[in-house]
Amino acid sequence: MDLVTYKPEQDKAGTFMLTVTPAMDLQPITEGRDWLFVLDISGSMKGKYQTLADGVSRALQKMSPNERFRIILFNNSASELTRGYIPANPENVRKYIDKVGKIAPNGGTNVYDGLHKGLKGLDSDRTSAILLVTDGVANVGVTRQKDFIKLIRSHDVRLFTFIMGNSANRPLLTAITDASNGFAMSVSNSDDIVGSILLAQSKVTHEALHGAQLKIKGIKTFDLTPEKIGSLYRGQQLTMFGHYSGSGQAKVSLSGKISGEEKVYQTDFAFPETSTANPELERLWAYASIEQLSREIEDFGEDADMKQAITDLGIQYGLVTDYTSMVVVRDQVFKKLGIERRNTKRLEREFTAQKERAAQPVVQRRADTARPMFKSSNRPTTRSSGGNSGGGGGAGSFDLVSLLFLLPLAWIGRRTKQA
Known part of the structure; x- marks a missing residue:
């Protein structure tokens, strides 16, 4: 001091x-970490979704078996692809890589609902991080910045946002990541996504x-x-x-x-x-x-x-x-x-x-x-x-x-x- x-x-x-x-x-975290993927599957992701899917699949493959993951999808509303957190073992990774790859983007962009649904299932006994991948402006549901800030501040978790394309509401995404001591980065290809996720992992290696x-x-x-x-x-x-x-x-x-x-x-x-x-x-x-x-x-x-x-x-x-x-x-x-x-x-x-x-x-x-x-x-x-x-x-x-x-x-x- x-x-x-x-x-x-x-x-x-x-x-x-x-x-x-x-x-x-x-101290270093030894019990494993929880990763929450919140993925934009709105219509504006057409042409970019395969890049997202490839980046997420490669990131899942780099996880250790003592880590867990959840996958939340959002367009007009949010849904969960997994059922709660699941271990990142080879079988689960293969299963959900296949499921993510088969999704067809459509609908609007309800970012708030995606984050809200993901935050509900956090395990307070484990270190958690949210990986939000989106390309658009929040145009469905709650859209006010102050509501996003209140939501993220109500949970003790780090948010990392990966922005695809140039249409995203960068001030909003940057503000909510700053509020959680995370970071927001622009990504253009699957290598960018994987590299950014590895950088996020380096931020949650210790208690x-x-x-x-x-x-x-x-x-x-x-x-x-x-x-x-x-x-x-x-x-x-x-x-x-x-x-x-x-x-x-x-x-x-x-x-x-x-x-x-x-x-x-x-x-x-x-x-x-x-x-x-x-x-x-x-x-x-x-x-x-x-x-x-x-x-x-x-x-x-x-x-x-x-x-x-x-x-x-x-x-x-x-x-x-x-x-x-x-x-x-x-x-x-x-x-x-x-x-x-x-x-x-x-x-x-x-x-x-x-x-x-x-x-x-x-x-x-x-x-x-x-x-x-x-x-x-x-x-x-x-x-x-x-x-x-x-x-x-x-x-x-x-x-x-x-x-x-x-x-x-x-x-x-x-x-x-x-x-």
């Missing part, structure tokens, strides 16, 4: 960035901490982002931004379930009374908050309060958003209009802090050294390119100014992708 703070005055609120990196306690919750006691914290964590996977860092008041020792706990068993990791460390080395944290917190609000608007529709919150944050912290922009004018204009140069002062603080940090030795950001959250005699040590070492990984090694300069590029990339 790494901690970076900024609190220039004792009697004012500070900003923090807390980074948690799951490691040794997330995950499901329903993760991070609690901080002893210190008042507020304005936390993200508000909800969901699941943490091996190799995935949780980075939480927030504000805090006061100072002193805090008790921090990370809880969740691993393979159905309750797990609680605890530690304690101090939040400083003052901390001036990382003023960039204020804008990083603002950017993370704007990202969270924007995602909620994209998923559930625009809300006046959220729009105003994004606008206020953009103006206060000098960030370009969907509702704020920057206009370049001469210095005399600021003086004439009586505009306070808040961003200039903020940048001066950030660059001054950057120069001071560059002249000092690398600082260790690991916060739980006195009481590690995970105790193990063979705890691995990770080393970043900046020389920072420790199980907490790279959060302490970030040059915060460099990271802040990357944020506008990330924002532009995200908006362009959605457009």
Whole structure:
């Protein structure tokens, strides 16, 4: 667990960035995994369905006998080709490869019904993943993005979407896969499908901490982002931004379930009374908050309060958003209009802090050294390119100014992708 703070005055609120990196306690999965294939057999798949069938059949052949699979088909409505999960033994694989290959595409595209039917039969005691293969726009049944998001968030499962063709509703498919910590990829042939499924398999090789919750006691914290964590996977860092008041020792706990068993990791460390080395944290917190609000608007529709919150944050912290922009004018204009140069002062603080940090030795950001959250005699040590070492990984090694300069590029990339 790494901690970076900024609190220039004792009697004012500070900003923090807390980074948690799951490691040794997330063991390789040995009992086998469950794979749910949700396949588009609508009329628009004519001419592409054989590619889908070939890719799925080759993927089934690569499964081990201790894995299980189900196959859901959807067009105007959804139906199940298998009867529950079945072992991926050679006999079952041959049987369902033959059945998938004989299907004739027709009808509309009810993606929601396909996902809904598949999610009903998940086994909570086994690691599960959904493989959705589709080419079209959801045009039958439920079609609103917010309904898809609510559906996928109501289940603890990773969704991987493989998009065939150019007509698919990519913003919708990307949003629901992001909500499940999966990924969406474009595929054009059976080799693409097989390769993408193998990539999905690599994402579920280890246990995950499901329903993760991070609690901080002893210190008042507020304005936390993200508000909800969901699941943490091996190799995935949780980075939480927030504000805090006061100072002193805090008790921090990370809880969740691993393979159905309750797990609680605890530690304690101090939040400083003052901390001036990382003023960039204020804008990083603002950017993370704007990202969270924007995602909620994209998923559930625009809300006046959220729009105003994004606008206020953009103006206060000098960030370009969907509702704020920057206009370049001469210095005399600021003086004439009586505009306070808040961003200039903020940048001066950030660059001054950057120069001071560059002249000092690398600082260790690991916060739980006195009481590690995970105790193990063979705890691995990770080393970043900046020389920072420790199980907490790279959060302490970030040059915060460099990271802040990357944020506008990330924002532009995200908006362009959605457009």
